[in-house]
Amino acid sequence: AMISIPMVAFVSIMQSGEYFDSPLHNNKKGGSSKRDHSIPNYSRQHHRHFHRIVEKSYLTNMNHTDTSDATVFDINTIPTNISFGELASIMVPIYFQTTVDLCVATIAPNSNNTIDVMPDEVFVLRKTILKTRDLLDVFAPVYPRKLRLLGHEKKGKKKDKKKDGGKGKHRSQSEEALHKMRMNHHSVVDVWKILRRFLDDGYMLIGDFQDLSHAKVKYTPERLHIYQVQVWNWKDDFVAFVAQNHEGIMEYLSHACPDKAEKQEQELSLANIKTSQLHRKEEEKKSCSYSRSKSSHLFWKNTPSSQLPDGNIDEASTVLAQLGSAQLTRALAYLVQALAAEHVVGDQAVNKDVHELYHNLRKEIRSFLDSVDLFGQILFPDKSFEQHDEDVSLLKQTKKLLGDLNDEVVAYSKYLEWNEYPEEQLQLKSFITADWGEFRRWAEEVDLNGKLYSLADAMTNAQNEGSLRE
Template sequence: MVAVIGEWKFGKKKKGDEVEGGTPGTTKTTMTTTTAETKGGSDDGTVLIEDLWWTLRKFLDVGYTLLGNFQDLDHANVTYDPARLLPYQRRIWEWRSDFMTFVETNGAEASTDDTLGGDNVGDLKGKGVDENDGGGYVNVQTIYHNARKELRSFLDELDLFGGFLLPGTSVIPEIARAGHSYAALVSANDLDIDEEIRQRIDRAIHSLSTMKTMLGDLHDDQVAYSIYNDWNVHSEDSVLRTSVETKWKDFRSWANEVDIFATIDFLRDSLHTDESLSSEGKEEGKEKEEKAGDLESFLIDHRYNPTNHVVLGNDAGDADSIVSAITLAYIESMNSTGHDCSTPIVSISKDTFIHERPETNLLFQLAGIKDNVAEKLLFIEDLQEILEKNAKGGLCPGPSVSLVDHNTLSDSLLRFQDDLIVTEILDHHEDEHKYEETCFGDRRIIAFDDGHVLVASTTTLVAERLRLQKIPHPYPASIGTLLLGVILLDSINLDESIGKVTERDRVAVDDLLANTDWNAAVQSSHIRMDETGTITVNSNALFDTLQLAKYDPKYWDELPALRALASDYKHFGDDEARNESEFGISSILMSGEDFMKKEDFEKATLEFMHTSQIFLLGIIFVFYDELGVLLKQIAFISSDVNFPLCEFVDSFLVSDEYKNVDLQLIEVPHLTRTDQSELLQIRLFDQENLTPSRKQIGPMLEDYFDTRIL
C-alpha cells in the first residue's frame, strides 16, 4: 500500500542505471519500472521506490533474463574463452549483489512491529514479517494482507462497540441493535461533537472499508497468480499478473486521492475523545490546530485585520510574486507585533487567482491550506479599501510597502503612488532606480547585475532572509513547502542545462530541505521516509507535481485566448508618458502554433492590445514536446497598419542589443503574416537559446527602442 515508502539501497546503482541482458548489443533491461516510481535518486546511490512489491518483481524479471541468457551459452553451439565469458558472469554477480542488498535492507526494515493504532500509523511495512525468516522479501505480500486483517479487525470492533470505541460515528453498535438505546449510550459519554466532525468520521470509516475490500481483492489475485505460477499454467498466471498490476495501480491512485495516511491519523486521534472531540479538549485541540496551521491563521488574521505595512508582488502575479509576498510577510511578522507586522497582498484579482493559477493553488494545498484558499487572502482589489481605512484612521500618507519580484509600482498602482511609501524591495529584475530615498541599504535587495539575473526566483531571496532571521528552527513545514516549490519551479528543478539556476538557488534549496520541519508536512507523494525513519522531501516529485499542473495541456487548451494573454503579462516602456516605444510581453505555456489555433485568437489579441494601449505585443511560448523536452518560442505581433513589423524585426535581429543576448531565433515561416493590410502582423520564431527569459528580453527591447526612431 502507499504506506510502504522509503529509500531502498541498490548497491552502487543510481536512478536510471540499467542491467544488460542478452548478448552484447542487445537491448538493455532496466531495473526500474516507471519514472514516477524511481524519481528522486541521489548521488549516493539512493533510489526512492514507492512500491516494494513492484520492485521485487522487477528484480526477479531481470535476474530471470540474465540467468536465462547465461544458460543459453551452454546450449548454443559456440566456443568461448574465459575472457569472453567474464562479461556475462560479471552481470550476474552485479545483479546478485544488488539483489541481496535489496533483500537485506528490506528484510531489516520489515522486522519492525508496529500496529495500526501505534504512533506511526503510516508505516505498515513491518506487518506480519518474521525477522528470522531470512529476508523480508519473502513476505512482501503478507505486509499488505496483514494490513487488511488489521483494518478488518478494527471495523469488526467498531461494528461491535460503535460510539463506545469511536465517539462521533454513526455506526450503530451490535449492543444497541440487540435492543438497547443507542441515543442513551451516546449521551452517556456527555460529548459535544461537531456535526462536521461526525461526518468526517463517517467518511473516514467508509474509506477504511473501501481499503479493506481493495486490498482483499488484490491479495486474492496475487495468491491465485502464485499458485498458477507454481503449476506452470502460464495462460492463467499472465492474466492474473496483469490484473494484480492494474489493481495495484488503481489502489495507489485511490489511496493518494483520499489521503489515506491522514484518514487513519484522524481516526486514531478521534479515539481519544478527551483530547480531540470532547468539549473539555476543544481548547487544546484548537491550540494544536493553530500550531499546525500557523500560516493559515496568519493569513486569516491579516485578511480581516490588515496592518500598516503591506507586501506586494508584481502585477503578473505568478507563483513567485504571490508566494514571495506571503512568505516574506510571514517571516517579518514572526519577530514583530501589532502594526509592525506585514500584510501580504496577492497582486492579481481573486478571480484570476482562482481560475488561472493552477500550480499556485495546488502548492498552497500541499502547504496545508486545503480549503478555500482564496477566502483567506487579500487581493489587489482589496488595496483600495485598506488605503481608505488607513486614511480614516489618520494613518497618512498611507501604508509602507515592500515590493517583491519587481522594483517599481505597476501602471495600475500609479494612482496610489502618493499614498504608498516603498521602504523595502526584494527583486531579481533590472533596477529601475526608483524610491532610492526611502528604500536603501539592506532593505533594497535587487539580484540583477550587468544584464544577468543572480537568482532564479525571488523566493530564493526570501529563503535567504529566513535563514538570517532570528527565528526558532526548524522552519514551519508550510513555509518550507511554499518556498521550495517555487524555487524548483523557477529554476526548472535546478536544471543546469536550462541556464536559470544559480549557486544561491542551490544553497537555498539545501537549507530548506535540511532545516524544515517536514514531520509536520501534509502527507503527499513528495513526502518520504528514509531508511533511518527521518521524514524528508523528494524534490523531484514535488517539482513534477507542480510542473504538471502549471503546464497541463488540457488547462491551456481550454483557457480562452484573452485570459491566456493576460495571465502572465508585463508592460514595458515609459510609465509616465504614453509613446510609440511602449510594448508588452505575455508568457503562455503552450506552443505558438496551438495558441494561434484558438478560435478567439485574432479577436482576443486585438482586444488585448487595444486595452493595453500597445502597438507591439511579444508572446513568449514555453512548453514541453511529446518527448518531454522543454522548448521556447517567441512571437512579435502588431495590429498597427502603419507599423512595418517585418522591417522592424529584421532590423532588430542584426542590432547590437540583440547580439548581446543572442536568443538564437529561427523563424517558423508557415505562421508568419507580414501583410500590413491584415488585422494582425505576426512573426513567430523558435528560441534555441533557452536561457534568456522575459527578464532579459524586455529590457533588451527597451534598449533597442531607445536607440531607434520608428
C-alpha cells in the first residue's frame, strides 16, 4: 500500500515580491548585499507566477559561507521502508527548486546590470546542481516520458542570439562545436531529459568557470569575461525555461509513478511511439519502471530493463543498495587499472587513458558518497552505516586526493591549450608526477582495493536482505 506523507506543499506566489525577498538573495555575510540580486527587468515577467516549495519540516537553513556540502533536506524524517517512487516525489522537486533559487541568487547582475560573478562564488551552486542531477539520475526509472510542458514554445519562434562562451574542459573540437550549438530543449518530449540536459550543461559550464579559482589558474580579464558570459547565458536560458514551464515541471517531478492510464497516454505519444513499442512488453510487467537510452553510466545506463527498479513495489533502501554496489564495483575496476599506470603526464601532454581511468574512479566514488550524503539512513538502514564509517571516510579522502590531482591536471591542460605560462607548465608537470606517485603508494598502504571491495560486498548483502524482506 502507498504511504501517504504530506511532505511537500506548493504555494503559488502571484507577485514576485516574496520570491525576490528570499534569504537566498542576501549576501554571504548576511547583511545588505552590495549587488542587486533581483532578476533583470527582462526576466521578471517569467517569474510572476513562480511557485515555491514550502516545507518547514524538511527544508533547513542554507549557509552559503560554508564550503561544506549544502544541506537542503533532512532525510532522517523519512521512514526507512518508503518506496523508491515515493522518495523521488519528495526529494527531487525540493532539490530542483533550491537549484533554481540558487541560480537566481548566485549568478546575478550588479547594480549597473553588468555581470561580475566570480569563480570562487559558485561552489555551493555547482554542488547543488550536481546533487540535483544525481537525484534525476538515481530516480530516472520512475519518471515517465512525457509529450510536452504547459509552456511549450511555439515552432518558428526566434530565440535571442547569445554570445559565444569559452571552450569547455576536456572536449574535443567536434564536441565543442556541438556544445556551442543552441540545443532546442523545447522540442524534446522527455521532460526528464530536458531537465537533466540543462543541469548537465550548467554543471560543466560552471565547473569550467569555478576551475579558474579552484585549480588556481592564471587568466586575463578578457578570458574571465568569456567564462562569465558563458555561465550567464546558461543561467538565463535555464531560469527562463523553468519559469515558462514551472507548473508542469513541478507537477511532473512531484508525481513519479503516475497511474496506469496516465502512463499509457504518455507512452503513446507520437514522438515516443517507436521507443514505446520496443520497451512496452518489458515495462507492462511492472507498474512503475521506465528505461532510458541516455541514462548516465554512473547510474542505470548498463542495467537491463528487466533489472530496473519498480517505483511502486521496491523499497528505496533496496534499490539504493543495488546502485551503490554497482558503483563501488566499477570504482574498484577503475582503481586496479589506474594504479597500474606510472605516469599521468607524458612528455608533451596528459595521458588521456590514465586521466580517464582515475577521473572515472573519482566520479564513481563521488556518486556513491553523494548517495551517502543524500540518503543517509535509507542507504544504510538498521544503523549499519556506523560499521562502515571508517571505509566511507577513506573514500572521502580518496576523492579529495584525486580532486587535488585533477586540479593540477586541469591547470596544466589549460596552459597547454592556451600555449601560455611555460614555467607554470613545467612546475605543474612536476607536481602531477609527484602527487600521482604518492597516491599510488598511499592507496597500497591503506588497502584501498580491499576497502572498496568490502563496501561493495556490504551493499550487495544489504540489497539481498532487502529482497528477502519483500
